[in-house]
Structures are given as C-alpha cells and as structure tokens.
Amino acid sequence: MIAFRDVQKYYGDYHALRGISAEIRAGEFFSLLGPSGCGKTTLLRTIAGFEDISSGAVLIDGKDMANVPANKRPTNMVFQSYAIFPHLTVAQNVGFGLRRDPRSKAEKDKLVEESLEMVGLTGYGARAAHALSGGQRQRVALARALILKPKVLLLDEPLSALDRKIREQMQVELIKLQREVGITFVLVTHDQEEALVMSDRIAVMFEGEIAQLADPETLYRRPNSRRVADFIGVMNFLPAKVTGESGDTITAEVAGLGTLDVATSQVSMAPAGDNAAVGFRPETLTILYEGQQATDREAPGTIDEVVYYGDMTYYDVRLDGMEKPVRISMRNVFGRPVLDVGTRTRVSWSPGALVLFR
Ligand SMILES: Nc1ncnc2c1ncn2[C@@H]1O[C@H](COP(=O)(O)OP(=O)(O)OP(=O)(O)O)[C@@H](O)[C@H]1O
Ligand SMILES: [Mg+2]
The missing domain is CATH 2.40.50.140 (Nucleic acid-binding proteins)
Structure with missing residues (x-):
C-alpha cells in the first residue's frame, strides 16, 4: 500500500530521515515506534504530503507521490491534539470534509450517522463539540477522518493525551474499528506497550533510521540489537x-x-x-x-x-x-x-x- 524507497529528509543541516526503506501492506495496522525526536512524525507527514522529502520516493498504491499534493492523496490524518471545531456540533464536525460534496443533505446525514456509529457516538450528532470529554473528542476526530473513506488513515499519537483507562479502552476500540473498516492504519507512538497491543507490524526507529521492522512477537522475543531490546520492555x-x-x-x-x-x-x-x-x-x-x-x-x-x-x-x-x-x-x-x-x-x-x- 505504501512504499518508502531510500527516503532522506533534511531540515537545513539536520538529517531527520536517513534512508528509510520499508513497505506497509494494505489492510495492515502498522506502527512507527521510537523515542522523541527520532523522526516518526516526519515520516508520517511524508505519507500525507505535508512534508517534502529531500531524496528517495514515497509510493502509495504503486504510484509515486512526488508531485501529488496532500489534498489529492488517498490519506487522512488524525492528530494528537483534538483538532475539532469547538463552535460546531458533533455532526457538523464529522461532516466537515463533505461540505463541497455534491450528494444530497439526506445522504450526507446518513454518512455522518454511520461514522458516528463506527466510533461509538450514536446519538451525539446534535451535541456541541466543546461539550465533550477528551476521549469523545478524539472519537469525533476519527469519525471525521473515516467519513472520507481514505485508503490510509494516519494517526499521530492520537491517544497520548488521554488518561490510562480511557486510552486502553480506545486502543481496543481502534483495533476493532480497523478490522471492521479494513483500511490501512499507520500509527505513530512512543509507547511500546501501545505499539505491541495494537500493531500487525512495528517499525522501531532511532535517529531517523528504522532499527528493526517486525511483528510484535518477533520484536519482543528476537530483538536484533540491545537498543531495540531495551526500548521494547x-x-x-x-x-x-x-x-x-x-x-x-x-x-x-x-x-x-x-x-x-x-x-x-x-x-x-x-x-x-x-x-x-x-x-x-x-x-x-x-x-x-x-x-x-x-x-x-x-x-x-x-x-x-x-x-x-x-x-x-x-x-x-x-x-x-x-x-x-x-x-x-x-x-x-x-x-x-x-x-x-x-x-x-x-x-x-x-x-x-x-x-x-x-
Ligand atoms: N520543521 C522543522 N525544522 C527543523 N527541524 C525539525 C522540523 N520538524 C522536525 N524537526 C526535527 O526533526 C527531528 C524529528 O522530528 P519528529 O517530529 O519527526 O520527531 P518524533 O519522532 O515525531 O518525536 P516526538 O515523539 O517528540 O513527536 C527532531 O529532531 C526535530 O527537532
Ligand atoms: Mg511526533
């Protein structure tokens, strides 16, 4: 679904991505895991098209994304801070991406209702967005991303602002949701437990490089270096x-x-x-x-x-x-x-x- 071919990224002199080559499969729950500053967000943003790369290539569905702007890519992103509009209702937030869609109001309302149901917020449509808890806001952000039916959903630490109990609950719900909708999820996290729980495969990153890419059990049982072993548990x-x-x-x-x-x-x-x-x-x-x-x-x-x-x-x-x-x-x-x-x-x-x- 996604392929990185020797992706290099410089911010001025700073070498943020140092030759990333990897493939993410269609329908996979894939995580980028690593300590703060290792380049996770940067790599995720190269998929979305929010970040240019210095050399190499990013392919989605076999197509080179070099000249494809962010709004033309089959991706959608959910951020760490709940980037929802507090002055709109829940339904208006979820339907925001459809405002230029030619479909009828009734059809759009139905899509909004379906998206809310997916994230467990049936009946919340009329509620003001500012009158929601942190966990509920993040669900609204998810519903808003999913309504556009992206091929790839990019999630940058979407749960890190939530407290432990809600976070664990949302982790399980996200796994279920991903199985239901079947689209490719790419999650950024610095929480090794979260990565182990949720992912089909994980890329462990240090200083702009992938140190190991494997399924959770292999990473845990057969880390390929002391550094990876130390980071995972x-x-x-x-x-x-x-x-x-x-x-x-x-x-x-x-x-x-x-x-x-x-x-x-x-x-x-x-x-x-x-x-x-x-x-x-x-x-x-x-x-x-x-x-x-x-x-x-x-x-x-x-x-x-x-x-x-x-x-x-x-x-x-x-x-x-x-x-x-x-x-x-x-x-x-x-x-x-x-x-x-x-x-x-x-x-x-x-x-x-x-x-x-x-
Ligand atoms: N716009 C920018 N200009 C210059 N340097 C940047 C820019 N964005 C990121 N960097 C640097 O690139 C490196 C990787 O940043 P990135 O945000 O990808 O890290 P991260 O792995 O997501 O970290 P965190 O877990 O803290 O979010 C960091 O050292 C950061 O300071
Ligand atoms: Mg980050």
Whole structure:
C-alpha cells in the first residue's frame, strides 16, 4: 500500500530521515515506534504530503507521490491534539470534509450517522463539540477522518493525551474499528506497550533510521540489537563469553549461569561490539517455591528487591556468582506468599529463552 524507497529528509543541516526503506501492506495496522525526536512524525507527514522529502520516493498504491499534493492523496490524518471545531456540533464536525460534496443533505446525514456509529457516538450528532470529554473528542476526530473513506488513515499519537483507562479502552476500540473498516492504519507512538497491543507490524526507529521492522512477537522475543531490546520492555543483559561454535550451536559462558548452548536462531544480528551478552526477559525466569522442580536449568540466589504490583511482583534476584541482580516477574497466585528481601531462593531458567548479543 505504501512504499518508502531510500527516503532522506533534511531540515537545513539536520538529517531527520536517513534512508528509510520499508513497505506497509494494505489492510495492515502498522506502527512507527521510537523515542522523541527520532523522526516518526516526519515520516508520517511524508505519507500525507505535508512534508517534502529531500531524496528517495514515497509510493502509495504503486504510484509515486512526488508531485501529488496532500489534498489529492488517498490519506487522512488524525492528530494528537483534538483538532475539532469547538463552535460546531458533533455532526457538523464529522461532516466537515463533505461540505463541497455534491450528494444530497439526506445522504450526507446518513454518512455522518454511520461514522458516528463506527466510533461509538450514536446519538451525539446534535451535541456541541466543546461539550465533550477528551476521549469523545478524539472519537469525533476519527469519525471525521473515516467519513472520507481514505485508503490510509494516519494517526499521530492520537491517544497520548488521554488518561490510562480511557486510552486502553480506545486502543481496543481502534483495533476493532480497523478490522471492521479494513483500511490501512499507520500509527505513530512512543509507547511500546501501545505499539505491541495494537500493531500487525512495528517499525522501531532511532535517529531517523528504522532499527528493526517486525511483528510484535518477533520484536519482543528476537530483538536484533540491545537498543531495540531495551526500548521494547525490560530485558536483563548478562555479560557472556562465547567459547565455542559448532554447526547450529554456540556455546557461551555466563557468570552465575555456567556454560550454555544456544541455537544460532537465538543470536541477534547486530554486533554488540567487544562485549557479548545474553538477554532474558523478566518473565522467562521463574522463582521456584519449596518442592518445585526446575523445568530446565536452575541457579541459586538471594532476593535483593521486591516491587509489588497487585497482579504481579517484580523481584531483583542476585544469582550466586553474578555481579548485578536480574529482574524476574512473577504472577501473583492466591495462597502463594510474596517473598521478602534477603530470602534465599532458586531460579528456574532455560537457555532456549535467551537472546545472544555478540
Ligand atoms: N520543521 C522543522 N525544522 C527543523 N527541524 C525539525 C522540523 N520538524 C522536525 N524537526 C526535527 O526533526 C527531528 C524529528 O522530528 P519528529 O517530529 O519527526 O520527531 P518524533 O519522532 O515525531 O518525536 P516526538 O515523539 O517528540 O513527536 C527532531 O529532531 C526535530 O527537532
Ligand atoms: Mg511526533
């Protein structure tokens, strides 16, 4: 649906997009994820035609957009701040893009009603737009974008101004809406959880480049660099020494864990420089309670820190022979006590769950 071909963008001397090449499929929920200033909004605006590019090409539906102005592109954009007109009614806001449309008033009213229904605002048409909550305003902005039936909907942090509960609710509604209408969504966010929850695929960006483009599970389980791993959730990095390599297996030495074999498929592509490391997600390590057996390997250690979250507890455990503690997340289960700082414990782990950065 959308193709970037070596897109470069300079603002004066500042190199904002540094050779972006990627494709976004039709009907996909695609996210651009990265820290503030990495170029997400700039890249999104090149799709909409609000931003010229310095070189390269942006194609939509196979057509080069170089000389196509924003208002002639099959895209529509929803912004972070609710850019709706407070002095108009909800229905007038939603129908705004149709004001020069030749269809009859009755037909337009019907389209407005359908759009409002899509975003869960049936019956709100006559309401003044200023008399809406933040979440409702953002729904109006969505309805207004959708009524024009764009092939691509561009969303620049549309939920970031909402509080957590409403945001999570809107995330689920947006996913449902996207499935219903079937159009391509491109979402900009700096919230990794939001990207993981909502996307079919995610492009992780740093400093004007795409560091990794993959589906959420691949990004989480097989990040291709320490930087991506660090940005997407929490990962424990333990210094490792590669001691052997044969066929599809690499042998490494990790203080506190001993010798372990990993498959080459578990090796991150980007070189980590001189210092190899293994990475574990907190939920791939398990604290063993009395009488429990490790499913694979086990290591003894002492609990350093306990952070209780209600449904989960995060433990920092210093494994014997390790310099720094590792973070372990445990789901709290009725009847199982939360452990205290200083408790001696055993930790179950599996070489199959780690990523080797080398
Ligand atoms: N009109 C402009 N003139 C000069 N520099 C700009 C302009 N617009 C953006 N930049 C710079 O380009 C870089 C990328 O900006 P962009 O808005 O794309 O970042 P972003 O990833 O969307 O960040 P955020 O998460 O904070 O919105 C930033 O360093 C920014 O300062
Ligand atoms: Mg931005």
